[in-house]
Amino acid sequence: MSLYDKIAKNQKCIELVRKIRKKREIINKKKRVKGKYTFIDRKKNYEKLCIILAGYKEFLWEDVFGRIEKYVPDDVDVCIVSSGVFSENLKEIAEKNEWSYLSVKQNKVSLVQNIAINLFEKAKMIYKLDEDIFVTENFFNKLYETYENVEKNSNYRIGYVAPLLPINGYANVIVLKKTGLTEKFEKLFGKPYHDGCGEEPIIMNPDIAKFMWGDQNDELKDIDNLDRIFSKEKFSYSVCPIRFSIGAILFSRNFWEEIGRLYVGPGNNMGKDEEQICEYCMIKSRAMIVSENTIVGHFSYGPQTNEMKKYYQEHREIFRVK
Numbered sequence: 645m646s647l648y649d650k651i652a653k654n655q656k657c658i659e660l661v662r663k664i665r666k667k668r669e670i671i672n673k674k675k676r677v678k679g680k681y682t683f684i685d686r687k688k689n690y691e692k693l694c695i696i697l698a699g700y701k702e703f704l705w706e707d708v709f710g711r712i713e714k715y716v717p718d719d720v721d722v723c724i725v726s727s728g729v730f731s732e733n734l735k736e737i738a739e740k741n742e743w744s745y746l747s748v749k750q751n752k753v754s755l756v757q758n759i760a761i762n763l764f765e766k767a768k769m770i771y772k773l774d775e776d777i778f779v780t781e782n783f784f785n786k787l788y789e790t791y792e793n794v795e796k797n798s799n800y801r802i803g804y805v806a807p808l809l810p811i812n813g814y815a816n817v818i819v820l821k822k823t824g825l826t827e828k829f830e831k832l833f834g835k836p837y838h839d840g841c842g843e844e845p846i847i848m849n850p851d852i853a854k855f856m857w858g859d860q861n862d863e864l865k866d867i868d869n870l871d872r873i874f875s876k877e878k879f880s881y882s883v884c885p886i887r888f889s890i891g892a893i894l895f896s897r898n899f900w901e902e903i904g905r906l907y908v909g910p911g912n913n914m915g916k917d918e919e920q921i922c923e924y925c926m927i928k929s930r931a932m933i934v935s936e937n938t939i940v941g942h943f944s945y946g947p948q949t950n951e952m953k954k955y956y957q958e959h960r961e962i963f964r965v966k
Contacts, residue, residue: 676905677762680749682730685763687744692720692788693767695760697753698734698775699726703953704943709737711779711965720771720784721764727756727912754906754913754920761900770900774891778941778963780871783807786938787894790881794933803921803930804895805881806888808874808939810856810864811948813840813847814884815934819856822874822936823863829855840889850951853944857955857962867941868966880936887922888932892940895921899930 694716698705716722722743724734728751738745746763748756761770769791771784791805808815808822817836820826829836833845833852845852851859858865900906903924906917925932941963944952956963 673901673905676755676908677758679752679755679759681756681759682745682747683763684735684738684745686738686742687721687723687764687766689764689766690719690721691766691768692717692771693761693764693769694720694722694771694773694784695757696722696724696773696775697727697756698724699729699731699747701775701943702731702733703956704776705733705737707960707963707965708775708778709741712773713741714965715779715781715784717784721767723760723764725756725760727751727753751912752908754917755908757917758905758908761897761905768897769894770897771894772890772892776943777809777892778867778943779892780868780938780940782871782875782938783892783940786875786935790879790933790935790937791894793879794881794931798931800883800931800933801929802896803899803925803932804890804893805933805935806884806890806893807935809889809892809942810867810939811846811853811942811944812889813844814838814886814888816846816856818882818934818936819864819939823870825861825863828861832860838886840887847945848947850944850948850955853948853952854955857941857952857959859955865962867939867962871939874937874939877937882934882936884932884934887918888934889942890918890921891942 696712724738724743724745726734726747730747735745746756746760748759757772761767787805787807791802794800795802808819810816810819817838820829820836833849840847855861856864903920907920909916924930
């Protein structure tokens with residue numbers, strides 16, 4: 645066989661592999677939106693969609709959904725989504741606000757998000773919220789404005805846009821600097837790091853969670869006032885270079901398709917969506933943009949929840965919509 649024939653044969657093999665991979669990608673995409681579900685459809689077919697993953701922290705719902713009800717723009721479809729549970733309470737919240745409600749039988753957080761996005765076929769931009777996120781007045785608009793600005797005026801290709809969150813392995817350091825609390829934090833808890841993995845204190849220590857909600861300081865007691873202040877500052881964002889907790893993000897439908905939709909595998913897939921998205925952004929050079937012109941509250945990380953629940957019940961005024 646001549647060298648030319650060897651090259652030609654090799655090129656045919658490469659092309660065959662590409663076709664097989666492409667076919668496999670199409671099959672996987674279809675599989676990732678398949679599952680038994682109940683869908684109460686009130687969609688308005690807007691180009692913006694907000695999905696809220698909820699079903700397991702009912703004690704927060706009054707304040708969390710009260711904030712979304714107040715601040716969500718009129719041009720955003722809203723769908724509450726439950727993984728592995730059907731909640732009459734959530735059904736009523738959705739009905740009251742003329743939102744949609746989706747419950748997927750299997751408890752797989754990636755699957756329920758995939759099905760929701762697939763059902764809202766007109767949605768080009770998707771806000772994804774967890775049920776322990778306390779949105780603020782400028783969250784929706786500032787994230788969208790940041791996305792548009794970065795897309796138009798920077799040299800980045802965007803993966804997603806997120807707000808500042810005090811209880812977050814990346815944004816915590818920025819919030820402390822912007823509020824002048826770094827020195828006080830260091831005296832109480834040690835040096836803060838851009839690190840949201842493993843046994844980091846920002847994840848494990850409930851006293852840090854309380855501090856980031858205003859315990860032992862006044863600067864962080866009013867998340868809404870901080871949001872108003874940050875929203876009036878000069879346009880600012882950073883590019884997160886590490887894993888980011890994706891409890892509140894904005895991404896495009898194109899990005900969702902580009903990553904092959906969210907991975908659906910064994911178990912409940914908790915955290916797998918975050919791993920997939922952050923890994924893809926790193927490997928494929930998609931920027932994880934963090935807007936510094938809006939801030940929202942994150943209730944806590946899992947290990948902090950029990951202590952934070954007590955704190956929440958004793959300090960409801962901090963969390964309530966103003």
